[in-house]
Amino acid sequence: MSISIDRDVCIGAGQCALTAPGVFTQDDDGYSELLPGKADGGGDPLVREAVRACPVGAITVSEEGG
Incomplete structure (x- = not known):
């Protein structure tokens, strides 16, 4: 994840x-x-929730190698 x-x-x-x-x-x-x-999320399960919580969509997560 990046x-x-x-x-x-x-x-x-x-x-x-x-x-x-x-x-x-x-x-x-x-x-x-x-x-x-x-930068890879460190395995934190809350990263995707943080992405959803951003009111302006400034955070993106991409799967590496996918």
């Missing part, structure tokens, strides 16, 4: 960080970012 955040779309709502705090955080400006080493 996770990406479109920073041009992100509004800093923080729903991803609230839903999957082991994968997402917010930078100093309040925008979402991945925690270091978590």
